[in-house]
Amino acid sequence: MSNLAEAQQPENTSQQRAxxxxxxxxxxxxQKAASRTHAYPTAAERIAHLDTLANLLETHQDAIAEAISADFGNRAAQESKVLEIFGLLSGCHYTKKRIKRWMKPQKRHVGLAFFGAKNRVIPQPKGVVGIVTPWNYPLFLALSPAISALAAGNRCIIKMAANSQTLARLMDKLISEAFDDTVLAVIPGVSAQTFTDRPWDHLIFTGSPSTGKTVMETAAKYLTPVTLELGGKSPTIIAEDYDIKTAAERLLFGKFLNAGQTCVAPDYLFVPEQKVPDFIEAAKAIVKARYPRLDTPDYTSVIDEKAYQRLTQTLDDATTKGANAVNLLDEAARDDSLRKIAPHLVCDVKPDMMIMRDEIFGPLLPIKPYRDLDEVIQYINENERPLALYLYSNNKATQDKVIYNTLSGGMCINDSVVHVAQHDMPFGGVGNSGMGHYHGHEGFVEFSKMRPIFQQGPMSGLLMMAPPYGKTFDTMYKAMLKLKL
Structure with missing residues (x-):
């Protein structure tokens, strides 16, 4: 019996968990007790944890992809493998090669002290990290922050989304077999309120801004530091100089992965006014080649009925208010039984439409024609700061203009979503799209307390300034000012 099948079977009474x-x-x-009695896991222990996790993922990748598809109703195993499993495997490999270097104490400049004093900063594990994950990338968004937290010497407990319980039960089984639960654990079925309402040493949440505010309020009761990854409406700009077909090939791949249910998916698109017809024609050809029919197993279902109804209402609201919805497939716009909505471009959008007010999180892409790049920048800056911003341009002046006149959590030039897979760069939001970041060295630092340690030398220079104050103090103080210590 496969691990997935075993995870779906009812457990024997004697084996049932609490x-x-x-x-x-x-x-x-x-975990709290273990984090206090063994506060600084060795580099070898941390590397072993990442090796164990990587081996688990590689060995059980088929069962994991099957569990994810079961939770969605349908998601191609290939998408789950490349977007979730491979990213985690490469993250484990990247991180474990650098742990020893990241753990080394850092020497710092010494001020206001003399005679051989030393300063150093050591990365101190925070302790127990709680990870609250969404359903859209249920594996990657659970274990990617866990990789950073384990590398920093922490212990982790993961709460998966209510819509990801097949995967949650499977990962609970696999992780329980591979790890002592004082190091890493998945708890299926626990409510978000029960999970978050405790004195974590650090809490990371990925989800909507509204829920993120609730999580932050709960964490504030315990003065728990938080990392929030919150999404939002990520704009995409095709500049005048960039080839329309190339832009369409790249941005539509990122947009329609996972049927648009991606926090960094292009949410709305600026196209030069005269090039909109060309973009629509290019998009039709590209999408038909990738998804020849709505029921192809390569095209993901919308996660549940509530989300499906929200997306159909969003599309209906736009067309009722005058938008032109362009179905990019030559067949029905939706299939209720499969919970699938065909990829759509939505033209002639207005500010009062749901599609322009709310994060779409689905296979609908509004197009906003423009004449001047300044109006694009103004529109972006008048709205909440996005998690991602995409620009298609080979012109250095255009690139710099957008980079230095906008704010976003991250930015990708001449492609979409790929910046998330760069392990040597931090990933995180800004403002309404989140706070804090992880991945790479920044993730290690995020889940560490950078602990300063001052070590006095054989003599204390400060004692030369001790009372009673007089000429000695005045001489020393003038010397310090002159030396700019």
Missing amino acids: PSSERIDDVFAR
Whole structure:
């Protein structure tokens, strides 16, 4: 029997776990205790954890992809493997090669002290990290921050989304077999309120801005530091100089991956006014070649009925208010039984439409024609700061103009979503799209307390300034000012 099939079977009574609320209490308490008695795991221990995780993912990748597809209703195994599993494997490999260097104490300049004093900063593990994940990339968004947290010497407990319980049960089984749960654990079925309402040493949440605010309020009760990855409406700009077909090939790949259910998916598109017809024609040819029919297994279902109805209402709201919805497939616009909506371009959009007010999180792409780049920049800056911003241009002046006149969590030039897969760059939002970041060295730092340690030398220079104050103090103070210590 496969691991997925085993995870879906009811457990024997003797093997049943405690209810999720009791189990989270137990695991949390034991991780807290372990983080205090063994506060600084060695580099070898941290590397071993990442090796174990990588081996688990590679060995069980087919069962994991099957579980993700079961939770969605349909998602191609190839998408899950390349977007979730491979990214995690490469993240493990990248990180474990650098852990020893990242852990080294950093020497710092010494001020206001003399005679051999030393300053250093050591990365101190925070302790127990809680990870709250969404359903859209349920594996990657659970384990990518865990890689950073484990590398920093922490212990982690993961809460997966209610829509990801097939995967949650499978990962609970696999991780429980591979790890002591004082290091890493997945708790299926626990509510977000029960999970977050405790004194974590760090809490990371990925989801909507509204829920992120609630998580932050809960964390504030315990003065728990938080990392929030919140999404938003990520704009995409095709500049005058860039080839329309090339831009369409690249940005539509990122847009329609996972049927648009991606926090960094292009949310709305600026196209030079005279090139809109060319973009629409290019998009039709590209999408038909990639998704020849709506029921292709290569095209992902919308996660659940609530999300499906929200997207159909969003599209209907736009067309009712005068938008022109262009179905990019030569067949029905939707299939209720499969929870699939055909990829659409939506033209003639207005500010009062749902599609321009809310994050879309689906296969609908509004187009905003423009005449001047300044009006594009003004529009972007008048709205909330996005998680991602995409620009298609080979012109250095255009690139610099957009980079230095806008703000966003991250930016990608001449492609879409690929910046998230760069392990040597931080990933995170700004303003309404989040706070904090992880991936690479910045992720290691995010989940560490950079602990300063001052070590006095054989003599203390400060004692030369001790009372009673007089000429000695005045001489020393003038010397310090002159030396600019």
